[in-house]
Amino acid sequence: MKSRYILAALLATATVMPVASFAQQSAPAPAAANPASQIPAADKQAIQNFNLTDDVFNRIVKVSQEAKAQGIKPKDAKTDFSKIHSLDDLAKQVTDSDPRIAPLIKKYGFTPREFLLANLAVTNAAIASEAKGNPRMAAYVDQSKVNQKNVAFYEAHKGQINALMNEEPDPAAK
Template structure:
């Protein structure tokens, strides 16, 4: 499968992923407010229990490719964390950032919430995978909240994801 631009598919979730990730895996900095603390436990559980698979991954890639073609860029979205108290609030801000986002997600059978869940599951899996070899990061990862199936999925797709990330960062991604 030739796929590029996975991170462009994050739309605005790229800037938000750490929020939901830290809601599950990291202790907030003592001097900084943690917007993820506003996310309800049910939403945190939904992220943790979301199971990645090839269908979801392939649809994320397709959204990413089309978003890139349409000029939808995650860095253009502005997120007001003071107004985010749930994944639904986050989804509303993401889709409000650009009127092309919601129809694009719908085209690939994602609701905005489902798209965020999938991307946050990938992000959490990436962090948990990295924590295996990074003792400093491991100190912030609550292993009891790690979805090991998603970590395995991420690791089996890591080369492809890294190539896509390099493409998004201006590299050739090959």
């Protein structure tokens, strides 16, 4: 079984937010059913405006590789969305899930919020990219809120991202 480490955990945890942040809804969902609806507009804008770069991506890769080496694994998606009202709340839940996470991301020059923004930018770009070839999915993506530079970045690095997501864990790191 292939393991998903910190990058995968953040992507999986955060996927709910980006979809809602640029999804086109015919009727607003109740706040309890749509955790992203409680995220402030400024946070949604920060996700949209975050620009992926080679430097950011390379640091994400290093964090992910080191997390794998340290045996840091996702915590079975135990995110309490009732306690998430901002990106900072989500970042706190992620870093509180394992005491090794905050020092690791700091080592590579990220604050918890910046690390989350970077991962959400990758997630949004992946969703927008996949929507290009999936008309059904495309109906839910508001193209006016898609960071096209990040989509291009994602597409240029898609092979590397997929390889990172599919890496087998190091058996010695148990």
